[in-house]
Amino acid sequence: MFKELFTYRELLKTSVSKEIRGKYKGSFLGVLWSFVNPLLQTIIYSIVFSILLKNDMEHYTTFIVIGVLSWTWFTTSISGGTNCIIVNGGIIKKVYFPREILPISIVTSGMINYLISCLIILIFLAVTGIGYSLNMLYLPLIMIVQYVLQLGILFMTSSVNAYIRDAEYIVNFFVNMLFYATPILYASSMFGRFANILKLNPMTTIIDSYRNIFYYQTSPNFTSLAIVFIVSLLVLVLGYAIFKKLEKGFAEEV
Numbered sequence: 474m475f476k477e478l479f480t481y482r483e484l485l486k487t488s489v490s491k492e493i494r495g496k497y498k499g500s501f502l503g504v505l506w507s508f509v510n511p512l513l514q515t516i517i518y519s520i521v522f523s524i525l526l527k528n529d530m531e532h533y534t535t536f537i538v539i540g541v542l543s544w545t546w547f548t549t550s551i552s553g554g555t556n557c558i559i560v561n562g563g564i565i566k567k568v569y570f571p572r573e574i575l576p577i578s579i580v581t582s583g584m585i586n587y588l589i590s591c592l593i594i595l596i597f598l599a600v601t602g603i604g605y606s607l608n609m610l611y612l613p614l615i616m617i618v619q620y621v622l623q624l625g626i627l628f629m630t631s632s633v634n635a636y637i638r639d640a641e642y643i644v645n646f647f648v649n650m651l652f653y654a655t656p657i658l659y660a661s662s663m664f665g666r667f668a669n670i671l672k673l674n675p676m677t678t679i680i681d682s683y684r685n686i687f688y689y690q691t692s693p694n695f696t697s698l699a700i701v702f703i704v705s706l707l708v709l710v711l712g713y714a715i716f717k718k719l720e721k722g723f724a725e726e727v
Contacts, residue, residue: 474713477571485574492582511541511590518658530660532688535597539687540657540680542594543619546587547676550623552648554579555630555641558723566724573716576627584620594687606690615682618698622675622705628712632719635726656680675701 478485515538530536557575558565565572591612598605634640655676661668671677678701682693 474571474573478573478577481570481574484570485578488574488578489581489585492578493585511538511545512593514541514545532597532601532603535594535601535603536660536684536688537658538597539594539684540655542587542590543680543683544652544655544657544676545590546583546619547623548648549586550580550583551626551630552645553583554627555634555644557627558631558635559638562723572720572723573628573713576624576631576716580620580624580627583623584616587616598687603688603690606686608686608690608692611682611686611693615679615686615693615698618682618702618705619676619679621702621709622679625705625708625710625712628709628716632716632723635723636719651676660684672697675704 515534518537518541519534554576557579558572561575564570595605597603630640630644634644651674654671654674656671657680661671661677661681664671678694678697682698685691685693
């Protein structure tokens with residue numbers, strides 16, 4: 474896989490660029506929507522939970538925006554990328570290229586958008602007085618874990634969706650349900666001893682890690698993060714195996 478990706482590296486760059494530009498093509502604000510969308514979501518959640526539901530957590534808006542941004546990367550990769558094989562069916566039928574490029578470009582473009590939108594976090598940290606710490610240097614480490622997890626899942630969902638079109642809607646349903654089982658609007662610690670149940674969801678550890686380095690200004694829980702990384706690698710290997718198994722019939726199915 475790595476050999477082919479290196480051979481077709483220019484195509485991969487073009488595909489990633491197309492995903493980023495194509496997402497906002499024709500819109501007035503363009504790539505600024507990477508800031509606007511999560512910012513609007515954060516404002517709405519802040520109003521509902523801090524004002525209407527009387528949540529008195531200090532710097533709650535900053536707390537939310539950290540979770541929303543990483544979750545946005547997750548949803549755009551999984552929900553938005555599950556149909557990437559079908560969407561590119563015309564190219565798949567006409568030209569040979571490593572099919573892995575399609576899911577990889579989805580996750581990679583989402584990562585770039587996430588990095589751009591991290592400027593929002595930096596602004597909130599400055600405005601609220603939380604400030605910055607050297608623990609933010611762990612950001613690439615956490616992003617690698619999330620990237621591997623998402624790529625493994627997307628290898629599975631995109632390949633299965635080429636054969637079973639209902640898979641896209643099933644995936645969207647589960648992603649929407651997973652939102653409430655992920656500590657985006659609340660802290661996992663509020664569940665006390667039951668917080669370990671939440672950690673069965675890998676995104677719990679990932680989002681908690683982002684909050685550790687940005688909001689709490691501490692290092693992430695390396696043990697939990699290492700476990701999630703190992704799980705993510707297993708998901709990636711399994712997802713890639715499924716992808717390669719089903720890849721042979723993509724041209725006929727799409």
